[in-house]
Amino acid sequence: MPTAILPALRPLHASDRARVEAMTRATQLFASKEIAVALDVFDASVHTDQGPDPYQTLGAAVDDRLVGWVCWGHTPGTFGTYDLYWIVVDPEAQARGIGSSLLQEMERRLAGHARLVVVETAGRPAYAPTRAFYEARGYHVAARLADYYAPGDDQVIFLKCLRDTVDQ
Numbered sequence: 001m002p003t004a005i006l007p008a009l010r011p012l013h014a015s016d017r018a019r020v021e022a023m024t025r026a027t028q029l030f031a032s033k034e035i036a037v038a039l040d041v042f043d044a045s046v047h048t049d050q051g052p053d054p055y056q057t058l059g060a061a062v063d064d065r066l067v068g069w070v071c072w073g074h075t076p077g078t079f080g081t082y083d084l085y086w087i088v089v090d091p092e093a094q095a096r097g098i099g100s101s102l103l104q105e106m107e108r109r110l111a112g113h114a115r116l117v118v119v120e121t122a123g124r125p126a127y128a129p130t131r132a133f134y135e136a137r138g139y140h141v142a143a144r145l146a147d148y149y150a151p152g153d154d155q156v157i158f159l160k161c162l163r164d165t166v167d168q
Contacts, residue, residue: 004097007060009105012069014046016059019066023090029126038086041071055085058105060098067093070102072110072117080115103137107162114162123154134158 012020017039024030024038045055054076060068068089075081084106089099110117119139121130135141139158148155 002096005062005093007062007067007098007101009101010059010061012042012046012057012059014043016046016066016069017042020069020088023066023069024086024088026091027088028091029122029130038071038088041085042069045071056106056109058102060089060102062093062098068098068102070106072106075118080113082110082114082117084117084119099133100137107160110162112163117160117162119158119160121156121158122149123156124152127156131156131158 020042021039024035041055045057055071055073057071059066071086072082072084075083087102119134121127139160141156142159143157145155
């Protein structure tokens with residue numbers, strides 16, 4: 001098993017776009033249209049001149065090299081519910097605690113604001129490690145929508161309750 005790494009967590013900037021794209025592609029889990037969505041969300045999160053920011057992002061760096069990123073945001077029309085939109089770790093840095101560090105920091109930042117985090121992911125066999133990652137960190141499967149993304153590719157919805165009460 002690879003040795004754990006403690007990454008430096010930092011804000012993402014527009015200059016990180018190419019690296020975010022490269023890491024996301026390198027996982028070989030996402031289709032081109034999904035990567036385009038990830039980049040749209042990334043762009044919206046780093047361009048604060050566009051009004052209220054619906055997305056929050058954070059990067060993980062090791063030796064000043066970006067090796068992971070996470071994106072989350074409040075779910076419109078809900079009280080204290082947040083969506084985890086993207087979490088990506090460069091395949092060369094996976095299984096070393098970087099994804100856990102990003103997830104824990106997101107949850108820490110949501111403390112007092114979020115009561116529930118929602119994660120939607122695929123049901124394909126290639127996503128089994130992703131689903132195991134969430135389950136190992138206290139997320140549970142709340143629903144499975146058959147053939148949601150495509151025939152044979154279910155949507156698996158995970159939930160984690162952070163707190164029963166949140167600041168209003």
